[in-house]
Amino acid sequence: xxxxxxxxxxxxxxxxxxxxAVVAATWSSSPRPVGSAMAVLQDGTALGSVTxxxxxxxxxxxxxxxxxxxxxxxxxxLAARAELVHYGVSDEDALAVxxxxxxxxxxxxxxxxxxxxxxxxxxAAARARGRAAxxxxxxxGGGVVQVAVEPPEELVVAGxxxxxxxxxxxxxxxxxxxxxxxxxxxxxxxxxxxxADEVVVxxxxxxxVAQAAAGRVGRRTSLVVLTHDARFDLPLLEVALRLDxxxxxxxxxxxxxxxxxxxxxxxGVTEEELTRLHAPVGLDLGGSSPAEVALSIAAELVAVRxxxxxxxxxxxxxxxxxxxxxxxxx
Amino acid sequence: xxxxxxxxxxxxxxxxxxxxAVVAATWSSSPRPVGSAMAVLQDGTALGSVTxxxxxxxxxxxxxxxxxxxxxxxxxxLAARAELVHYGVSDEDALAVxxxxxxxxxxxxxxxxxxxxxxxxxxAAARARGRAAxxxxxxxGGGVVQVAVEPPEELVVAGxxxxxxxxxxxxxxxxxxxxxxxxxxxxxxxxxxxxADEVVVxxxxxxxVAQAAAGRVGRRTSLVVLTHDARFDLPLLEVALRLDxxxxxxxxxxxxxxxxxxxxxxxGVTEEELTRLHAPVGLDLGGSSPAEVALSIAAELVAVRxxxxxxxxxxxxxxxxxxxxxxxxx
Numbered sequence: 001x002x003x004x005x006x007x008x009x010x011x012x013x014x015x016x017x018x019x020x021a022v023v024a025a026t027w028s029s030s031p032r033p034v035g036s037a038m039a040v041l042q043d044g045t046a047l048g049s050v051t052x053x054x055x056x057x058x059x060x061x062x063x064x065x066x067x068x069x070x071x072x073x074x075x076x077x078l079a080a081r082a083e084l085v086h087y088g089v090s091d092e093d094a095l096a097v098x099x100x101x102x103x104x105x106x107x108x109x110x111x112x113x114x115x116x117x118x119x120x121x122x123x124a125a126a127r128a129r130g131r132a133a134x135x136x137x138x139x140x141g142g143g144v145v146q147v148a149v150e151p152p153e154e155l156v157v158a159g160x161x162x163x164x165x166x167x168x169x170x171x172x173x174x175x176x177x178x179x180x181x182x183x184x185x186x187x188x189x190x191x192x193x194x195x196a197d198e199v200v201v202x203x204x205x206x207x208x209v210a211q212a213a214a215g216r217v218g219r220r221t222s223l224v225v226l227t228h229d230a231r232f233d234l235p236l237l238e239v240a241l242r243l244d245x246x247x248x249x250x251x252x253x254x255x256x257x258x259x260x261x262x263x264x265x266x267x268g269v270t271e272e273e274l275t276r277l278h279a280p281v282g283l284d285l286g287g288s289s290p291a292e293v294a295l296s297i298a299a300e301l302v303a304v305r306x307x308x309x310x311x312x313x314x315x316x317x318x319x320x321x322x323x324x325x326x327x328x329x330x
Numbered sequence: 331x332x333x334x335x336x337x338x339x340x341x342x343x344x345x346x347x348x349x350x351a352v353v354a355a356t357w358s359s360s361p362r363p364v365g366s367a368m369a370v371l372q373d374g375t376a377l378g379s380v381t382x383x384x385x386x387x388x389x390x391x392x393x394x395x396x397x398x399x400x401x402x403x404x405x406x407x408l409a410a411r412a413e414l415v416h417y418g419v420s421d422e423d424a425l426a427v428x429x430x431x432x433x434x435x436x437x438x439x440x441x442x443x444x445x446x447x448x449x450x451x452x453x454a455a456a457r458a459r460g461r462a463a464x465x466x467x468x469x470x471g472g473g474v475v476q477v478a479v480e481p482p483e484e485l486v487v488a489g490x491x492x493x494x495x496x497x498x499x500x501x502x503x504x505x506x507x508x509x510x511x512x513x514x515x516x517x518x519x520x521x522x523x524x525x526a527d528e529v530v531v532x533x534x535x536x537x538x539v540a541q542a543a544a545g546r547v548g549r550r551t552s553l554v555v556l557t558h559d560a561r562f563d564l565p566l567l568e569v570a571l572r573l574d575x576x577x578x579x580x581x582x583x584x585x586x587x588x589x590x591x592x593x594x595x596x597x598g599v600t601e602e603e604l605t606r607l608h609a610p611v612g613l614d615l616g617g618s619s620p621a622e623v624a625l626s627i628a629a630e631l632v633a634v635r636x637x638x639x640x641x642x643x644x645x646x647x648x649x650x651x652x653x654x655x656x657x658x659x660x
Contacts, residue, residue: 054558163379257644296643
């Protein structure tokens, strides 16, 4: 839902009608989670998706019918026209018909009226302020489907090198907010780092200690150290590895990494704390441009989030997404 | 160089002076290749980089001196003030001083004069038109350093699903141009796919055959099939696996993938041709949002480009970037 929120509100503000389709329940390996949404606008444009493309054609046809009906309707009655549609097929029959991704799902298809538009605006406002918010949509026949806005996860990048901006661009695609911290004022500038949400001129370890003391770092914070300089790296990693962060990665050649581990041990960092350190940072993709290295770091961050190993999926077995219990999906 | 081209030309157009620093030669594990560049603008801003942050401070100091001298100089004499600086340190001493990434490099540091600005404009124009171009910079003491513009690599995405736009956004970060092809006009719209460079309403296999006949696909073309529908997938993959493309990946659950392989064999696709197919597509990162799945596909594309396996670098040994012969770098 959140991926199409701005586009739907813009279409509404321009006076257009729209129908919203929201995933209300999933079974087995349905590819997109509850709350995923698609919108069909008055001009026939379809935004977003409810699966990986399996049932969107049927949703489009139903939404187009609802749009036509809505044109003849008093705005206050639109909510009553909501319908709940069940889609499903066994994995075995997947290639033959229907839902090749496998699984099954319920989709709420509902015209956008003033009340719902107001709720969507509240969600968009909460997201813009980085606050949590929740929308509940009533289902025909009882029950609700919830759409939640979470505050964005944060990426802290130490070192205003060229790679820092490439990494901030990757983080933005993942919905994360990026702060770049560097003590050198000539390098830590918004002009040099246009993709960063915040650029801080400070010693990274001093800044991180202050952020931690203010309760602003934790399990929703990831840190990537690009400073390449023991004067900055060592005090920063000593602090960071003792905080319960989502991810800590540090750049460096294999020799730098080995030497840095020794120096961290000498400063009293324990073996358990050192297991939290991803260094050399990133997955083994082999690229050397800032864009390629940023991609390898973002990929490791997502793999760590889901406890995965990064190998090509065609060489592995088991579930493609999420935890093993989620089953197979496409 | 190409990453900072637009920003340098904009600063020049606004009447500002600038000094350019370009990697002219590298040895061992220097982290960025020949042609990588950093610019220091009149206001002290540093754009781009020549290493991963190891020597940029010294380059900044030298460039700042040159900027001050250039203020008193006739524009025509600026090229004569170019200097070639050697940076280097053994990997063993890496953590102690100098170049913690290891390796050594020569950096050409040269004020930006009218002649060089004109050459940079020609490079930018070639890139904007998708054409190849080359700039040669003379080095003090003889020799040249070359900066080349290559036409962008192309990503073709079959299937105008939500993931297609997320994939186009990833491709853009890698400097690739994306065309999304889908036979369904309601889905294949620029509004739904704002990150795509081109949106084509056509049967994907028919379009690919026409592109191939016109000589527009080859080793600089990658294809990702998201259509999830055997009517589209099978004829498209049958064509694509017989072209010498950079990368061919196809979405689908493990069961869909196994069934599709059988159907491709039944259509006469050979085992050797099937080894070119990356399916299920992507690296094993475990994410299921469009942004996470797009990241896993882009990561596989880069890993295939460099012949790498995608495992976390802290669990592997050998060179971090490029081919094994490139040595270690950070």
